[in-house]
Amino acid sequence: MQVYEHRVQYYETDQMGIVHHSNYIRWFEEARTALLRQAGVGYGEMESLGIISPVVEVSAKYVSMAHFEDIVQITTEIVQFNGIVLALAYKVQDKKTGELRCTGKSRHCFLNRAGHPISLKKEQPLIYTMLTSAFPDPHRIQDN
């Protein structure tokens, strides 16, 4: 679990005067890449090893509205990781008030250079170990 902060930019607002909903999907990515970077296995490292990790599913529920110059805190949790699938959950809250803005989920797989799904556990055991060590919570990381 990690808290990532983002300040709302002017270019992220729309004519409703609030943050355009598509930006939360981008913030999930910001928080996710920060989490993996902190675990020592950033997207950059993975891509240099020939692994890409595309988004397979994403969803968001919008609870209240973020505005320009607000600072939001995004809490990210690993919900599932077994080397084949990585699933995360996100909670976006206003930093000042704690008010919940948005919750979300994303699901990812791992592909090799040829674009085929792989198991990190088998094909990149070092990365697999680094990720499981970084996120050791047994309730959240399931090794099916």
Next chain:
Amino acid sequence: MQVYEHRVQYYETDQMGIVHHSNYIRWFEEARTALLRQAGVGYGEMESLGIISPVVEVSAKYVSMAHFEDIVQITTEIVQFNGIVLALAYKVQDKKTGELRCTGKSRHCFLNRAGHPISLKKEQPLIYTMLTSAFPDPHRIQDN
């Protein structure tokens, strides 16, 4: 049901060489606003009447990857409309091959200028009627 076409732009790609997943959420919006515009009740018309229709929920499942210069066809269906909630489903397919790229859903409510949820049926009966006439499918439009 309506088919909306979008040509993938260079700025929509990411360093994986594919369309960044957040853009599908924007394409859903493109397709949705085109659908409402065609029904004569565009976002512009609604906002000039003091109604905004924020996204309450959005989700996407990514099936295959769209690339720069591909033309995608987005089929949009009204799944629910009762004047309080509008729910839509999206299907993104490659124009040339028909291959499925992505499916998605979104859910919207209607707010007045004060930011309070309203029932279009009660407060904007003309818009309500225009929308129900434009999308008359009884299986899809439920008037609870």
Next chain:
Amino acid sequence: MQVYEHRVQYYETDQMGIVHHSNYIRWFEEARTALLRQAGVGYGEMESLGIISPVVEVSAKYVSMAHFEDIVQITTEIVQFNGIVLALAYKVQDKKTGELRCTGKSRHCFLNRAGHPISLKKEQPLIYTMLTSAFPDPHRIQDN
């Protein structure tokens, strides 16, 4: 010279109620890639030959404001092309009224896979010929 049309999307607006200025830079790209595609030498074709054509300079002057659902027409002109540098000029106008929204310029070079600048005339004469044939105006295309 080619006219490219773009309909303003909701996600392109900002809380001023107008199109965010950064999107014009993206529209220039839309118009530019359409122009090259029409000439038979799209970015896709060039990249498959190992040539990338990054933006070296871009500028925009904002004259009036485009709004959601407006259709803008972007007129693109090749200002210079000598196989080493490609320079274009853009004019964005409202389709309905003809009102000028924005003018702009961009400058591009050509790089090979190693990231080194190349002369298309020497290293990709076929592409050079296709581009000069597509845009033969002697006043605008200078072969220094």
Next chain:
Amino acid sequence: MQVYEHRVQYYETDQMGIVHHSNYIRWFEEARTALLRQAGVGYGEMESLGIISPVVEVSAKYVSMAHFEDIVQITTEIVQFNGIVLALAYKVQDKKTGELRCTGKSRHCFLNRAGHPISLKKEQPLIYTMLTSAFPDPHRIQDN
């Protein structure tokens, strides 16, 4: 003069494997709004007083390429401020190496609620004074 930091996000890359050029225009805005916020006269404050400050001109020269996860430092300077026009210059450098990525400029005017250009000096003397006090360099701030 202020240095603003931005970490390159995945969604800011394009299929060239570098930051899409349009994002630098957005980073200029990030740096500019941070500068004004620090001076106590943020865009938010101005808009709540009925003043908007649209971009009249923007330009960028791309010198070298920023990549995913790079941290860039953006140095912003007020080049001109007379209450009618605000002009800024930007320098984007890699944080680690200091390498220059991009330089840029932007020019802004001030409009009232009716959309008419105003002189801050006459119509919002407090804001004018706050901005001139925050950026007192006589060589750069010209009061024509």
